[in-house]
Amino acid sequence: MIxxxxxxxxxxxxxxxxxxxxxxxxxxxxxxxxxxxxxxHMLNADGIPATPLAIYADDTMVGFLMYIYDTMDHESFExxxxxxxxxxxxxxxxxxKSYQGKGYGKLAFEKMLMDIEFMPNGEAEYxxxxxxxxxxxxxxxxxxxxxxxTGIIQDNSMLMIKNLDGKITESxxxxxxxxxxxxY
Ligand SMILES: CC(C)(COP(=O)(O)OP(=O)(O)OC[C@H]1O[C@@H](n2cnc3c(N)ncnc32)[C@H](O)[C@@H]1OP(=O)(O)O)[C@@H](O)C(=O)NCCC(=O)NCCS
Numbered sequence: 001m002i003x004x005x006x007x008x009x010x011x012x013x014x015x016x017x018x019x020x021x022x023x024x025x026x027x028x029x030x031x032x033x034x035x036x037x038x039x040x041h042m043l044n045a046d047g048i049p050a051t052p053l054a055i056y057a058d059d060t061m062v063g064f065l066m067y068i069y070d071t072m073d074h075e076s077f078e079x080x081x082x083x084x085x086x087x088x089x090x091x092x093x094x095x096x097k098s099y100q101g102k103g104y105g106k107l108a109f110e111k112m113l114m115d116i117e118f119m120p121n122g123e124a125e126y127x128x129x130x131x132x133x134x135x136x137x138x139x140x141x142x143x144x145x146x147x148x149x150t151g152i153i154q155d156n157s158m159l160m161i162k163n164l165d166g167k168i169t170e171s172x173x174x175x176x177x178x179x180x181x182x183x184y
Contacts, residue, residue, distance in 0.1 A: 002107040004053040004065070004115065007037065014061045015054055018096040027135045028094055029157070033064045036092045043068055049121040055095065055108040062104050063095035065112055069121035072128065076152055082126050082161060088116045090129035093138075106141060113145060117164070127164055130157035 007015055016034045020027070040050035048070050055063035067090050077083045090112070095105045116127055129147065131138040133156055139149075147160040 001058055002104060002111055003056045004108065004111050005056055007052050007054050007064075011054055011061065012037070015052075015064050018061070018064055018094065020094055021097045024097075026156075027132045027138065028092065029132075029155070031092070033092075033094070036064070036066055039091070040066055040068075050091070051115075051120070052092075053112070055104065057099065057102075057104050061096075062099040063108060064092065065090070065094070065108060066092040067112065067116065069124065072126065076154065080150065080152070082128075085126055086122060086124040087126040087128045087161075088121075088124050088164070090127065093129075106144075109141060109145065124164055127162045129160050130154065131160060132157050 005011070015037065016032075018033055037052050040052040043050040048068055050066060050068045052064070052066040054061050055065060067088050070087065070089055072080075072082045072085050072087050072089075093105070093109065095108070113127070116124075127147070129142065131142060133153065139158075139160075142160050145162065147162045150159045150161050152159040
């Protein structure tokens with residue numbers, strides 16, 4: 001079973017120890033889980049809600065992801081329909097190198113989208129993310145959940161967007177929408 005759990009004193013060391021392969025570091029923009037966790041605190045302090053979550057498979061930590069709630073107001077978005085709109089932006093997403101390719105990334109991403117569907121930080125029209133243009137696995141994964149390329153490329157990373165029209169979980173069988181799936 002895949003679960004997303006809050007990061008606290010009892011699991012932060014494990015989050016920091018998670019690693020991607022050397023040749024995957026550019027896919028996460030050469031950042032680290034520790035730096036992302038620090039970003040989350042700084043963003044929260046600035047009033048931009050950031051949600052860093054540890055990914056567990058049957059009680060073993062296998063990955064880390066983070067989303068933020070923000071306005072799509074970067075100047076390069078000015079001519080886009082989503083300019084100025086609220087979005088849940090997936091800031092970071094990784095599965096440790098020893099646990100990749102086992103289906104955890106997909107299940108965790110699905111759980112995260114279910115969480116976002118509850119609009120935990122406020123209403124939003126979009127979910128968005130960047131992926132490195134050579135990261136075929138990430139692109140395929142996100143496209144399978146309805147994210148589409150925008151054509152906006154920054155630092156070799158493509159902006160993908162998904163309209164949050166309430167259809168994320170409609171097709172998912174057996175998910176109890178009365179409960180959020182994230183354990184806090
Ligand atoms: C990208 C990442 C999160 C995917 O997680 P994962 O657990 O490895 O992937 P999954 O096993 O859940 O597979 C998800 C999909 O990716 C594709 N995929 C997975 N492994 C693959 C491989 N070795 N070759 C090709 N496609 C692959 C498949 O399409 C798969 O979907 P399917 O099983 O329905 O066909 C993970 O590999 C990772 O952390 N990579 C390094 C960091 C990174 O790239 N992060 C994303 C930044 S945008």
